[in-house]
Amino acid sequence: MTAVAAGPEATDVPKDPAAADRPTLRELAERDSVDYILATFVDMTGRACSKLVPVSAAEELEAGGMGFSGFAAGNIGQGPQDPDLLVLPDPDSWMPLHFLQEGLAMVQCDPHVEGRPWPYAPRVILRNTLARLAARDMTAMVGAELEYFILRRTEDGGIATGDDEDTSPNPCYDARGVTRMFDHLTTVAAAMNELGWDNYANDHEDSAGQFEQNFKYADALTTADRVIAARYIISMIAHREGYVASFMPKPFTERAGSGLHMHLSLWDGGTPLFPDAEDDRGLGLSETAYGFIGGLLEHGPALQVFLAPTVNSYKRANATTTVSGATYAPQMSTYGGNDRTQSIRVPEGNRVELRTGDGAGNPYLMMASALEAGLDGIDRSLDPGDPAEPGGNSAGAKRLPMTLLHAVDALRADETILGCLSGDREIGEYYASLKETEFFTWHNRVSDWEVETYLTQI
Structure with missing residues (x-):
């Protein structure tokens, strides 16, 4: 199968006007005594892909996203030559996981490419339907x-x-x-x-x-x-x-x-x-x-x-x-x-x-x-x-x-x-x-x- 080098124009995910009133990732981490965040997204197969992000980098994660090679991550519509996926966290999905590992939390993320939601990303696909x-x-x-x-x-x-x-x-x-x-x-x-x-x-x-x-x-x-x-x-x-x-x-x-x-x-x-x-x-x-x-x-x-x-x-x-x-x-x-x-x-x-x-x-x-x-x-x-x-x-x-x-x-x-x-x-x-x-x-x-x-x- 040939990898997709460039996808169709992405559909903008609507912005939630209530987002400005939500706590930041750092505030959530301080509230829940979290030291590390699993910034997570899934490929087309549903496989969870993550980077372990220290809370000291929470602002960078929230402001600019965390970079992934989409082709290396899995089946998500990219080839090895394509720009990074930048995954932006959704604070509404915040989950402290102390029962697995003290100080750990997970947050689901929406992949973006060059500033726009990536239309091959399954979470973005569901957002577009909703x-x-x-x-x-x-x-x-x-x-x-x-x-x-x-x-x-x-x-x-x-x-x-x-x-x-x-x-x-x-x-x-x-x-x-x-x-x-x-x-x-x-x-x-x-x-x-x-x-x-x-x-x-x-x-x-x-x-x-x-x-x-x-x-x-x-x-x-x-x-x-x-x-x-x-x-x-x-x-x-x-x-x-x-x-x-x-x-x-x-x-x-x-x-x-x-x-x-x-x-x-x-x-x-x-x-x-x-x-x-x-x-x-x-x-x-x-x-x-x-x-x-x-x-x-x-x-x-x-x-x-x-x-x-x-x-x-x-x-x-x-x-x-x-x-x-x-x-x-x-x-x-x-x-x-x-x-x-x-x-x-x-x-x-x-x-x-x-x-x-x-x-x-x-x-x-x-x-x-x-x-x-x-x-x-x-x-x-x-x-x-x-x-x-x-x-x-x-x-x-x-x-x-x-x-x-x-x-x-x-x-x-x-x-x-x-x-x-x-x-x-x-x-x-x-x-x-x-x-x-x-x-x-x-x-x-x-x-x-x-x-x-x-x-x-x-």
Whole structure:
């Protein structure tokens, strides 16, 4: 794939008039006894990139940003010849991390190039989508369900469940499994609460070694920042305990994989736009909500390249069975009520749950693309039809992609979603090329299965 030497014209991120009243990074650091700041941004894959900045340089970080070689940092639309990314911190994302390391804090940053927000940066992409919503007097609220595995390395270099006694084929909600991992789960939960995230549940999920830890919904940007921070925090706590925390969608063939389900709603100020008690379809939704769902369904195949962005994602999404008896990964673009076989579930009339995302998803791109799809549905008054029957059966429903390559093809065939990242088709093409290359890199490697199946077949 050819690196992008120069991107499209960046979209200016709107300035917040309240910013002048916020404390500076130094003031936040002094308040929270912080000595070092992780100035953090993510590339297209969602990988957190940081520099450790001493508080003595906080003013420089805030005034001019911290410089990174974008090409070295990862997939973010730059080549080795391009100017530095200067990442500017967002004080609203300030997170003291004393529970990991005394005197440490993290702040999420927006990459800029030559004085303008860099349109390939995922956090900038989400900001641009939220600005489009704001122009219509809409805000987006998002809740994220974070699933992951706690594993350990084996002597032969493989992986195994972190808890040796976690062997049941049906361990979901198992009280003993949660209790055996009490120290890890409560350490993470306490960290979330110390940061003000309102952790409200921690449970054993469907697979041996798999857990979910929930925190309260918030505005889309805040929730995306928290997903990035949560992955980092959970990984570091697990590392300290001698475990490996994995958000890989499907690390085990026979077990269900890890999703990243998103609960989405739109608001006008303090007024929710999705509920309607008079809904004759029985789900308690407004016409705005049905248009939003219509957009998600219409663009469902193309969205998958952002919601399920790895080769491994489609081992989860298209698994035929698991030892527990269910995959919890919908294969059709359908919607329904409180039914987990649908790609869009409506647990209550105040929100919709998009269930096709997985643990590898970049939350900024997941939210931006889903919100753009929903907004297109509202603009076009797309009617999703009647809710699907249980099991995801619906006449005319679109099949979701079978592989990452199918997802890339679906993105390229959908002009609306291809052009939704910072409003420019070129960025969608860049992302599609990244994912196409990823697929063929995997496809060109000979696997153990191929050797076992074909070596002496003829």
